[in-house]
Amino acid sequence: xxxxxxxxxxxxxxxxxxxxxxxxxxxxxxxxxxxxxxxxxxxxxxxxxxxxxxxxxxxxxxxxxxxxxxxxxxxxxxxxxxxxxxxxxxxxxxxxxxxxxxxxxxxxxxxxxxxxxxxxxxxxxxxxxxxxxxxxxxxxxxxxxxxxxxxxxxxxxxxxxxxxxxxxxxxxxxxxxxxxxxxxxxxxxxxxxxxxxxxxxxxxxxxxxxxxxxxxxxxxxxxxxxxxxxxxxxxxxxxxxxxxxxxxxxxxxxxxxxxxxxxxxxxxxxxxxxxxxxxxxxxxxxxxxxxxxxxxxxxxxxxxxxxxxxxxxxxxxxxxxxxxxxxxxxxxxxxxxxxxx
Amino acid sequence: xxxxxxxxxxxxxxxxxxxxxxxxxxxxxxxxxxxxxxxxxxxxxxxxxxxxxxxxxxxxxxxxxxxxxxxxxxxxxxxxxxxxxxxxxxxxxxxxxxxxxxxxxxxxxxxxxxxxxxxxxxxxxxxxxxxxxxxxxxxxxxxxxxxxxxxxxxxxxxxxxxxxxxxxxxxxxxxxxxxxxxxxxxxxxxxxxxxxxxxxxxxxxxxxxxxxxxxxxxxxxxxxxxxxxxxxxxxxxxxxxxxxxxxxxxxxxxxxxxxxxxxxxxxxxxxxxxxxxxxxxxxxxxxxxxxxxxxxxxxxxxxxxxxxxxxxxxxxxxxxxxxxxxxxxxxxxxxxxxxxx
DNA sequence: TTGTAGGCGTTATCAA
DNA sequence: TTGATAACGCCTACAA
Numbered sequence: 001x002x003x004x005x006x007x008x009x010x011x012x013x014x015x016x017x018x019x020x021x022x023x024x025x026x027x028x029x030x031x032x033x034x035x036x037x038x039x040x041x042x043x044x045x046x047x048x049x050x051x052x053x054x055x056x057x058x059x060x061x062x063x064x065x066x067x068x069x070x071x072x073x074x075x076x077x078x079x080x081x082x083x084x085x086x087x088x089x090x091x092x093x094x095x096x097x098x099x100x101x102x103x104x105x106x107x108x109x110x111x112x113x114x115x116x117x118x119x120x121x122x123x124x125x126x127x128x129x130x131x132x133x134x135x136x137x138x139x140x141x142x143x144x145x146x147x148x149x150x151x152x153x154x155x156x157x158x159x160x161x162x163x164x165x166x167x168x169x170x171x172x173x174x175x176x177x178x179x180x181x182x183x184x185x186x187x188x189x190x191x192x193x194x195x196x197x198x199x200x201x202x203x204x205x206x207x208x209x210x211x212x213x214x215x216x217x218x219x220x221x222x223x224x225x226x227x228x229x230x231x232x233x234x235x236x237x238x239x240x241x242x243x244x245x246x247x248x249x250x251x252x253x254x255x256x257x258x259x260x261x262x263x264x265x266x267x268x269x270x271x272x273x274x275x276x277x278x279x280x281x282x283x284x285x286x287x288x289x290x291x292x293x294x295x296x297x298x299x300x301x302x303x304x305x306x307x308x309x310x311x312x313x314x315x316x317x318x319x320x321x322x323x324x325x326x327x328x329x330x331x332x333x334x335x336x337x338x339x340x341x
Numbered sequence: 342x343x344x345x346x347x348x349x350x351x352x353x354x355x356x357x358x359x360x361x362x363x364x365x366x367x368x369x370x371x372x373x374x375x376x377x378x379x380x381x382x383x384x385x386x387x388x389x390x391x392x393x394x395x396x397x398x399x400x401x402x403x404x405x406x407x408x409x410x411x412x413x414x415x416x417x418x419x420x421x422x423x424x425x426x427x428x429x430x431x432x433x434x435x436x437x438x439x440x441x442x443x444x445x446x447x448x449x450x451x452x453x454x455x456x457x458x459x460x461x462x463x464x465x466x467x468x469x470x471x472x473x474x475x476x477x478x479x480x481x482x483x484x485x486x487x488x489x490x491x492x493x494x495x496x497x498x499x500x501x502x503x504x505x506x507x508x509x510x511x512x513x514x515x516x517x518x519x520x521x522x523x524x525x526x527x528x529x530x531x532x533x534x535x536x537x538x539x540x541x542x543x544x545x546x547x548x549x550x551x552x553x554x555x556x557x558x559x560x561x562x563x564x565x566x567x568x569x570x571x572x573x574x575x576x577x578x579x580x581x582x583x584x585x586x587x588x589x590x591x592x593x594x595x596x597x598x599x600x601x602x603x604x605x606x607x608x609x610x611x612x613x614x615x616x617x618x619x620x621x622x623x624x625x626x627x628x629x630x631x632x633x634x635x636x637x638x639x640x641x642x643x644x645x646x647x648x649x650x651x652x653x654x655x656x657x658x659x660x661x662x663x664x665x666x667x668x669x670x671x672x673x674x675x676x677x678x679x680x681x682x
Numbered sequence: 683t684t685g686t687a688g689g690c691g692t693t694a695t696c697a698a
Numbered sequence: 699t700t701g702a703t704a705a706c707g708c709c710t711a712c713a714a
Contacts, residue, residue, distance in 0.1 A: 053691035394707035
């Protein structure tokens with residue numbers, strides 16, 4: 001039972017292929033009666049149009065792709081849900097495409113743009129630092145969403161929506177300082193161009209503004225590799241800290257998962273949170289409200305980010321608007337993992 | 342700057358398209374020199390073959406698709422990673438395709454099979470209960486992986502790899518019984534054809550084998566809707582249980598996330614785990630080892646499941662082997678969330 | 683070793 | 699309202 005094509009359908013119905021095509025695509029200029037008949041035959045014979053052929057032939061589609069880097073990032077999941085909703089609200093087709101940690105998202109995007117005749121692209125995650133000439137190969141509008149924003153991005157010719165990682169990590173570390181902590185360790189990724197670096201910067205800035213001297217010895221680097229932001233990685237880093245008996249009363253973890261791993265290490269060693277150590281994270285995962293102790297963290301306004309991303313994207317598609325860099329404020333969520341001292 | 346095609350490349354190089362095609366696809370029968378020259382021109386002009394055209398023309402590919410139902414299922418993430426590794430080890434192309442909660446995975450698969458000329462398909466998740474005639478529209482081999490197995494699946498003509506949900510949930514509930522608990526509540530999904538039902542069955546069976554009478558009042562149903570397996574959902578169900586002061590000493594949650602939500606509700610109400618309530622989950626997420634108290638749960642052998650899935654799939658592809666139903670045993674992980682009474 | 687031409691399954695443009 | 703027919707961009711006999 002070989003696969004059936006539009007030609008077969010046409011033959012069965014005794015009409016031309018173009019008529020069948022019109023029926024499939026709901027195009028005008030076709031008799032209701034013939035249309036119904038064709039649709040009936042299609043259903044009966046389980047005819048399904050070949051997407052490759054369609055994409056090849058169609059000059060224009062309503063496809064929007066969302067490229068996600070890193071499949072196991074819990075944080076993205078609600079963002080994606082929201083993006084999908086927004087895209088479908090616009091009557092566009094939502095295409096979710098995962099990008100491997102060690103794949104180049106731009107290459108993937110360029111290929112996909114041609115294959116699916118995309119109208120627009122959203123990039124989620126990753127460390128976006130691509131040379132200009134490479135980005136220019138993308139001919140449709142695209143928006144970077146929730147990607148750590150580096151300074152040189154600000155004057156690029158594409159749009160972005162995100163929170164200011166420096167500012168927000170500053171916010172949470174500053175909060176720790178105001179609670180009276182002045183020996184604050186940080187669990188940070190080494191060799192991370194984006195969020196790791198930015199959140200580390202915010203940490204340093206907050207210390208400095210609170211007249212606390214930056215102490216190199218309180219910086220604990222996460223393991224390298226693609227799993228650097230795993231729970232295990234946070235656990236490992238914290239364990240080292242404890243073993244070395246680093247002198248601190250609070251820990252700033254660069255993501256919630258890192259914080260969760262750190263908490264486990266602390267509790268496992270017989271210490272208490274927040275009595276012995278205050279712990280703060282960053283991301284505001286749903287999960288972080290439900291673990292015990294609940295995490296003090298920065299909640300990123302997921303819904304707004306997604307909505308704004310799509311708004312900007314469609315502004316570019318429909319009205320040819322130029323690039324915009326929208327920054328949302330995060331929200332400090334005070335959980336049970338931190339205390340005044 | 343319109344997109345460049347193979348013809349343009351051929352023209353620039355002053356060769357025929359077939360020569361360019363040979364260069365791209367690493368086919369034999371081409372002069373090394375011309376090949377290098379062509380490859381050079383391609384790089385220079387950023388030529389990227391159109392996948393739609395390729396898929397359309399190619400009679401055969403090495404594409405294997407993994408269809409995942411439910412994007413926010415933490416459990417799948419390591420399975421996917423493993424599947425990808427195995428598929429690429431076989432020199433096949435791994436295609437990850439998400440399926441919406443309210444989409445029909447078979448429809449998606451049928452379409453994708455044609456579009457991408459798939460060689461095989463792996464289904465992950467979902468509640469697999471499709472009519473036979475529909476499944477027959479899939480012409481390539483496919484394997485169901487980690488999907489709750491219902492009895493009528495056993496004699497279907499397709500393959501599956503999973504753990505026995507009834508048996509494993511029996512295992513963990515039996516463990517609770519052996520600890521001395523005889524009033525065990527269950528947090529279970531209502532109207533779930535698959536895992537919810539199966540795990541509930543295991544629960545009942547364990548009670549019965551331990552001479553504990555099944556008590557309807559100790560069954561707490563999760564909210565309906567696509568988020569029924571969310572942490573919040575577990576939290577809500579447990580909260581109801583506490584409010585109604587249900588008489589029990591242990592809780593069996595049908596997934597780890599549900600258990601985590603339940604734990605939060607318990608602790609928030611001033612009770613202790615496991616002193617006041619023992620809590621057990623199911624899935625064996627990495628996360629569950631790191632929260633405090635760590636969860637007693639059933640760990641599914643993710644790596645073996647993935648490996649076996651691919652093995653069976655390729656057996657079907659390469660050797661035309663018939664259907665196999667492989668069942669792996671889960672592992673009872675004893676955490677800090679349960680105690681003897 | 684290379685080039686020409688036909689076709690993959692659609693859609694779009696005509697003319698009927 | 700319909701039906702040929704020419705693309706879409708690529709691969710692959712087959713011929714040179």
